Amino acid sequence: xxxxxxxxxxxxxxxxxxxxxxxxxxxxxxxxxxxxxxxxxxxxxxxxxxxxxxxxxxxxxxxxxxxxxxxxxxxxxxxxxxxxxxxxxxxxxxxxxxxxxxxxxxxxxxxxxxxxxxxxxxxxxxxxxxxxxxxxxxxxxxxxxxxxxxxxxxxxxxxxxxxxxxxxxxxxxxxxxxxxxxxxxxxxxxxxxxxxxxxxxxxxxxxxxxxxxxxxxxxxxxxxxxxxxxxxxxxxxxxxxxxxxxxxxxxxxxxxxxxxxxxxxxxxxxxxxxxxxxxxxxxxxxxxxxxxxxxxxxxxxxxxxxxxxxxxxxxxxxxxxxxxx
Amino acid sequence: xxxxxxxxxxxxxxxxxxxxxxxxxxxxxxxxxxxxxxxxxxxxxxxxxxxxxxxxxxxxxxxxxxxxxxxxxxxxxxxxxxxxxxxxxxxxxxxxxxxxxxxxxxxxxxxxxxxxxxxxxxxxxxxxxxxxxxxxxxxxxxxxxxxxxxxxxxxxxxxxxxxxxxxxxxxxxxxxxxxxxxxxxxxxxxxxxxxxxxxxxxxxxxxxxxxxxxxxxxxxxxxxxxxxxxxxxxxxxxxxxxxxxxxxxxxxxxxxxxxxxxxxxxxxxxxxxxxxxxxxxxxxxxxxxxxxxxxxxxxxxxxxxxxxxxxxxxxxxxxxxxxxxxxxxxxxxx
Numbered sequence: 001x002x003x004x005x006x007x008x009x010x011x012x013x014x015x016x017x018x019x020x021x022x023x024x025x026x027x028x029x030x031x032x033x034x035x036x037x038x039x040x041x042x043x044x045x046x047x048x049x050x051x052x053x054x055x056x057x058x059x060x061x062x063x064x065x066x067x068x069x070x071x072x073x074x075x076x077x078x079x080x081x082x083x084x085x086x087x088x089x090x091x092x093x094x095x096x097x098x099x100x101x102x103x104x105x106x107x108x109x110x111x112x113x114x115x116x117x118x119x120x121x122x123x124x125x126x127x128x129x130x131x132x133x134x135x136x137x138x139x140x141x142x143x144x145x146x147x148x149x150x151x152x153x154x155x156x157x158x159x160x161x162x163x164x165x166x167x168x169x170x171x172x173x174x175x176x177x178x179x180x181x182x183x184x185x186x187x188x189x190x191x192x193x194x195x196x197x198x199x200x201x202x203x204x205x206x207x208x209x210x211x212x213x214x215x216x217x218x219x220x221x222x223x224x225x226x227x228x229x230x231x232x233x234x235x236x237x238x239x240x241x242x243x244x245x246x247x248x249x250x251x252x253x254x255x256x257x258x259x260x261x262x263x264x265x266x267x268x269x270x271x272x273x274x275x276x277x278x279x280x281x282x283x284x285x286x287x288x289x290x291x292x293x294x295x296x297x298x299x300x301x302x303x304x305x306x307x308x309x310x311x312x313x314x315x316x317x318x319x320x321x322x323x324x325x
Numbered sequence: 326x327x328x329x330x331x332x333x334x335x336x337x338x339x340x341x342x343x344x345x346x347x348x349x350x351x352x353x354x355x356x357x358x359x360x361x362x363x364x365x366x367x368x369x370x371x372x373x374x375x376x377x378x379x380x381x382x383x384x385x386x387x388x389x390x391x392x393x394x395x396x397x398x399x400x401x402x403x404x405x406x407x408x409x410x411x412x413x414x415x416x417x418x419x420x421x422x423x424x425x426x427x428x429x430x431x432x433x434x435x436x437x438x439x440x441x442x443x444x445x446x447x448x449x450x451x452x453x454x455x456x457x458x459x460x461x462x463x464x465x466x467x468x469x470x471x472x473x474x475x476x477x478x479x480x481x482x483x484x485x486x487x488x489x490x491x492x493x494x495x496x497x498x499x500x501x502x503x504x505x506x507x508x509x510x511x512x513x514x515x516x517x518x519x520x521x522x523x524x525x526x527x528x529x530x531x532x533x534x535x536x537x538x539x540x541x542x543x544x545x546x547x548x549x550x551x552x553x554x555x556x557x558x559x560x561x562x563x564x565x566x567x568x569x570x571x572x573x574x575x576x577x578x579x580x581x582x583x584x585x586x587x588x589x590x591x592x593x594x595x596x597x598x599x600x601x602x603x604x605x606x607x608x609x610x611x612x613x614x615x616x617x618x619x620x621x622x623x624x625x626x627x628x629x630x631x632x633x634x635x636x637x638x639x640x641x642x643x644x645x646x647x648x649x650x651x652x653x654x655x656x657x658x659x
Contacts, residue, residue: 049510051502165524170531179474180532181517264479264518266510275517281479285520288382289481289507 027306030299037293038102042300045103048266048282049294053098102297104279104304106266110183111278111305113269114258115251117187118194122247125191126198127240131228133199134206146203153196161260164189169261178273179263186262186278190254194247201246205239206232241320245313252309255280279305349617351378353386353399356483357420357603359542361399363632364625371628376621383483383507390414390606397618398606401483402507406583413609415656416583417649419622421573421639424488424599425564427529427549428536430454430469436552437462437561440598443554444496446475446536447488448503449513454534462555469534472515476528476537479518481508487601488538491589505587523547538599541569542637556598557590564597569639572596578645580652600639607658615658623650623659 028035034042129149133142168189169180176184209232217227233240263275264285279301290298351361358380365376381389383400390398391412399419409416426438426446438446439462445451451458455468478485490505503509511518517532519525525539526547536552541564544551551564562568575596576588590598605622607615626649630640641649653659 047510049508051504165527166531173532179517181519181528259479259520260524264520265516267514277518285480285518286508289384291384 024303024306027299027303031296031303033293034102034296034300038297038300042102042104042297043108043304044105045101046105046266046268047101047103048106048297049100049102051098051100100293102294102300104297104301106268107277107279107282107301108304108308109268110262110276111252111280111308113183113276114187114190114262114278115248117184117272118190118251119244119248121188121191122195122198123244126195126202126243129195129199130202130206131232133203135224135228135232146200149196149199152192153200157193157254157256160189160193161257164257165260172273176273178271179275181261181263182273182275183262183269184272186258189257189261190251193254193257194251197250198243198247201243202236202240205236205242208239209235238321241316245316248316249309249313252305252312253280255284259284347375349374349376349397349614349621350395351376351397351399351618352381352389352395353378353606354383354401354483354603355380356383356401356422356487356540356601357399357638360420360629360633360636360638363636364621364629367629367632368621368624371624374617374621382481383486384481387606390608393608396607396611396614399603400606401486401601401603403585403587403602403604404583404606405585409583409585409606414606415609415615415652415658416585416604416606417622417652418578418584418602418641418645419605419625420633421569421576421588421600421602421641423541423564423569423572423597423637423639424484424491424538424601425541425544426536426552426554426599427526427539427544428552429529429531429533429550430536431533433466433468434550436466436550437554438552439555440495444492444499446473447477447492447511447538448499449475449511449516452515462561471534474532474535475511475513475516476525476532476535477511477516477518478508478522478525479520482522483507483601483603484522484538484540485509487587487589488599490587490601491599494590540637545637554598556594556596557592558594558596560594562595562597566634566637566639568595568597569600570642572598572600573602573639574642574644576600576602576645578602578648580648580655584649584652609656612658619653619659623653 038045129145133146137145164185165181169185172182172185172188173180213231213235214227217231222230258278259281262277262281264277264281265275266277267275269276282301283298286294287298358378361378365378369375378399383402386398386400387402387404389395391414404412404414404416426443428436430436438459442451442458442462445456445458451473453470454473455470460466460468486505486507489499489503489509492503493500493505503512517528519528522540522543525537526543526549529535529537529539529549530547539549541551553561553563556562571593572588572591575591575593577586577591578584578588579586584604588600588602591600605618607618626641626646633640650659
């Protein structure tokens with residue numbers, strides 16, 4: 001029994017590792033065509049799905065045309081023309097070849113900016129909630145508010161999306177001006193979504209502060225604020241950073257709510273209330289109809305998101321947690 | 326223990342086998358999903374035959390049909406006879422829908438759009454509502470000097486394909502620069518994308534001074550003002566069922582070419598220009614199953630007209646359904 005238990009827990013742990021590596025390999029191999037085509041320039045290129053004319057000699061144009069014929073998927077992208085409609089005949093196809101290029105700058109920037117907005121909005125509020133629940137509120141109020149926050153965490157993201165689109169976006173547009181769906185709207189709703197995680201975990205870790213420490217501080221004449229600032233926060237630092245990391249993971253990958261609220265256009269935002277797009281939204285919106293290089297470019301984006309999440313989270317973990325200890 | 330597993334396996338295989346025989350499986354285009362769904366329900370009530378249609382989008386529908394993963398597939402984008410032959414598929418139209426220009430312009434209704442205005446709105450060259458390209462068709466109306474917001478679909482969709490196909494037919498420049506696509510990165514910097522038709526409807530309703538393309542059914546259900554648009558003959562046509570029907574009657578859908586045509590911008594004095602047919606694909610090597618599929622569509626052409634109309638779709642005109650029946654007979658799938 002002892003042995004079976006050990007093996008079982010070991011295999012559960014390895015499963016995560018195997019899955020992680022498996023996902024990485026799948027993403028990489030699916031993204032390979034796009035990586036070969038665009039290289040690292042993909043990351044700084046703001047044009048997504050843009051057709052550019054490639055000047056080619058007629059010989060190469062022929063081979064390209066033949067390739068397209070062999071490839072049933074490429075055929076889908078051809079336009080259909082009514083033969084009785086002379087003005088619609090493609091007269092410019094024979095001497096130019098167009099190529100579609102993909103660049104990931106806009107979704108990458110959109111992902112990072114929405115996450116930053118969400119964190120800046122949610123972090124102070126989450127800390128406020130946690131301090132209130134752990135130290136200030138009476139027991140019964142703390143209990144009720146605590147349940148409300150945990151319920152907030154259980155709401156599916158699509159509901160945040162619909163709520164944001166129908167009720168929250170008009171308010172944001174009224175207050176700030178500009179478009180209803182924008183970086184700001186998406187970031188704020190995302191902030192509301194990660195708020196409960198941060199608040200709940202922070203409260204729990206604040207609750208673990210030994211009463212002896214707090215009482216000694218009070219005995220030395222410290223005020224409530226000083227106790228919170230100098231005893232509770234340093235003691236629960238690890239828990240707070242852990243909550244931020246969890247929230248970061250959710251904010252980076254959130255798809256459904258953001259898809260309704262970010263405006264979904266491949267344009268770099270010039271202001272905080274401009275619409276733009278994030279990586280998960282780009283994938284959710286375009287995956288269904290993507291094929292060929294476009295699909296590969298989406299996988300490339302997915303790989304980048306994977307690397308961003310991995311880098312951010314491991315950086316936070318190694319740097320902050322080490323420092324905290 | 327193993328015995329139990331074996332029995333469980335055997336029974337599950339049995340159940341799977343039974344259900345596979347009972348249900349006609351379809352997948353694909355989401356544009357006609359609402360009408361197919363209601364037809365399927367009504368057909369099931371009448372005949373007891375079960376049909377599953379899953380909306381996955383036209384591209385996935387085509388892929389499923391080619392891979393023989395389904396008994397029939399829906400697509401907004403017809404396949405050419407050449408491709409059909411290569412993949413061993415037959416094709417026929419299912420229903421016709423209409424796309425409208427919905428707008429949110431406080432204090433103004435009965436707005437008219439010329440052909441040039443629609444292209445200019447889509448390519449981002451119109452920045453303000455009082456631009457002459459819009460104002461010229463709306464004499465006597467005081468259009469505000471407000472920034473125009475163009476609302477489009479953010480996710481890939483047959484509606485976008487049919488709208489951009491229409492634009493390609495109207496404007497040579499559009500065709501050369503953007504063409505007809507299910508999703509594209511829209512030009513200009515004063516547009517926003519909504520997810521699904523309901524997302525576009527919400528944005529149109531909530532954003533003052535916005536305009537966007539949306540299917541007739543969603544525009545109607547959400548009380549969105551729809552513009553009167555100029556057709557090929559130069560007449561301004563209201564988005565109404567009888568005008569969609571006039572357009573469908575003019576559609577050049579030819580059975581000899583497997584109905585391979587996009588019907589946008591048809592001829593005729595009172596045809597509404599932004600109409601779109603959506604198509605059904607069936608595998609050619611399974612005539613028995615195809616007969617079940619065509620029997621359903623035959624029923625839908627005959628008995629599904631009121632359902633289609635109530636959802637803002639246009640039932641196919643009789644001249645066309647007769648052609649389709651003949652096509653089925655020729656292919657031996659009726």
